[in-house]
Amino acid sequence: MSHLMNTYARLPVAFSHGDGSWITDTEGKCYLDALSGIAVSTLGHNHPTLVAAIAAQAARVLHTSNIYRIPQQEQLADRLATLAGMDEVFFCNSGCEANEAAIKLARFYGHQKGIDNPAIIVMERAFHGRTLATLSATGNRKTQAGFEPLVAGFVRVPYNDLAAVRAVAEHNHNVVAVMLEIVQGEGGVNTADPAFQRGLRALCDEQGWLLICDEVQCGMGRTGTWFGFQHAGIVPDVATLAKGLASGVPIGACLAAGKAAGLFKPGNHGSTFGGNQLATTAALTTLDVIERDNLRANAVAVGRQIREGLAAALAGVAGVVDIRGQGLMIGIELDRPCGELVTRGLDAGLLINVTAEKVVRLLPPLVFTADEGRELVTRLSILIRDFLAA
């Protein structure tokens, strides 16, 4: 009997080593990785620049504590603030922690304005994590069931419905923030309309609310811009990052700007591991390689190629509802639950994911080449055709 807590329905495969977009299991079978450990392995596997940077840092110092200065953390904060057009950064270790920091920041902001019971507007089908506050913010009953009482102070609205947000503003005077994913990942690869994003930005300005973008999955160049919100030309007050930020080394970040910056003082928030030398070196190197190798442009080009390739290969196939996404964040919605495609993918040497029951989700590493894109389209379109024909 396993001594692992049964929190994951694990697939019967373990990997021994990877190279770029390819990974080999302990039996020697090779797979094309179109998932990146769920948007984590930004630079693919065994990237020589990242491996060298991590090894060199490990040979110097891994961790000291945030009670001392950490130069790499200061540099990373500078880089992220510049890329996002924001002011300051708090570092932690994961997406849910980054969102916890954002939620605490919004509440703190509210209290400073004299709002004793601050509320945050959140979206249907959102995913923000599995800590108590972030699962309460998540718009999926399955994530919440059994863990009540939920954390109070969240008001839910349909995604892409600005009128619903305005309606909340009219009767609820405790609102301090709106929180959303620009592209919902777990919710099925749903994109916020640019008009909705700009409308939210204007409404938040008008009402004095914070706009919080959870960029944990869609950030770090995945959609072709550093951050998902940059497509619509908006800048949020708070943004969170994690997953792909250090290409596999655990790290999370909460960015703040304008009225959300400068609020936390020593003692208001913290993290033992957050932003240590190892993690911030890995993140700085990830940023360097994304820039050096034009990986955002690659995400745009290869992402388009994959979507167009799938659209052509699946044209006229009954049961394919939609092919959508931005950059290398792609969803293929079918008309029926299709979780079984994940194991069929393993058999075919392909790592993919299914989310929201009916959506095949692709999150390849940003180093994915055009050839790998063609290979993915070939393998996946056969899998989907066979599945739908059965």
Ligand SMILES: *Cc1c(COP(=O)(O)O)cnc(C)c1O
């Ligand atoms: C994965 C994810 C989280 C949670 O991140 P963890 O590192 O698992 O805590 C939060 N928000 C979004 C959008 C995510 O995709």
